Amino acid sequence: MKYRAMRGTRDILPGESEQWRYIERVFSDTAGHYGCREIRVPIFEATELFERGIGEATDIVQKEMYTFPDRKNRSLTLRPEGTASVVRAYLEHSLGRRTGAVKLYYSGPMFRYDRPGQGRYRQFHQVGVEFIGSPDPQADVETLEILIGFLGGVGLRELETRINSLGCPSCRPAYQDKLQKELQSIGSSLCGDCRTRVDRNPLRVLDCKREECRALFGNLPVMLEHLCAECDDHMRRVEENLKEIRLPYRVDPLLVRGLDYYTRTTYEVHHGGLGSQSALGGGGRYDGLVEQMGGPPTPAVGFSAGIERILLSLEEEGASPDVEKGPDVFLAAADEAGEAEALRLAHRLRRRFSVERDYRRRNLKSQMKSASGHGARFVVVLGEREIGEGAVSVKDMKSGEQTTVDLESLEGWFGRALEPGCES
């Protein structure tokens, strides 16, 4: 075999693609119930958009972007996440013009040059929501509600919600200085990655997953204890609202995120069965991003979640959606006359039902085997005799029962059998 999918990418095969469609539908239905409308943004953008939006010092910008020059030597990047593009589109099209605040959702592939492993790919797929224009803590809570509602809606049970506050530009810098000094004093005990982060992006040190480093974090100052009065009040109201709707959560003072644009509320939803890559989704408030990208000061909050990890978690729970469905009808031809008629009959029935055939002109027995391989619900046998009599035999593949049905009234018969309750 000469060609294989590139490392970190994968094919979504028939059998899987039905599960993907199901998950995407649960997501759009859930987001739709909260008034979110879909936005589709390009897969590549000017590199600068992500550098500015995500933050120069982040891992994503430093080492994970797929960046390349186009034929006119402009630097382009395959999107590593969705928020920067959504904010660009929000500004480019003045989406907040009519209603002030907008609620959007998106889904699609993202690209990061990361080390592939369990739950980590180079092309992966996210769904996400952005509420742009509201500073209200209830907006934070509603986005988290969508994420939890969606994950619960696809069938996941073992979920854990963690929340934290990352403060704002008026309280974070002083805390960051304090944290940096403390980290410098324990610097020699930290891992190499952490040591480089101490100078560049001290908050991100807290994100280190190594046990040896985490053991040292217990005595470090945390943002939650250094919030200004406004951020403190915001966090308190978020918690009150979460309690109000009985959404279980845990405050995790070490929770930080890989993108620089977050302010105040941040959250992640984890799954017990996923090991070190346990975050199914995460997000939070990014009140400075719209302004940073050239717009007016505009508060915003949102999240994204990864479809691959959701599917892995469902498998882990033994709750993978059973959405594979065979054809409604399989048309088996008993002879030449049957073959000739099958095209016409399939054409007629396909206006309403899914119809499969064998196409290989094999004997009836092989066609019956093929019908059950496809998981067909009913098999129609069609030959010279049936055409002459104007009636076919229909086999119910579940019960094994056979019925003779007039050719003319097949649609009505299948309608009653397959869509009970529908008038045919």
Ligand code: AMP
């Ligand atoms: P992030 O944009 O880094 O906050 O990630 C949000 C979610 O996207 C994570 O919780 C994962 O479910 C998913 N995700 C992020 N990076 C990857 C990756 N390399 N492979 C698969 N899923 C990912």
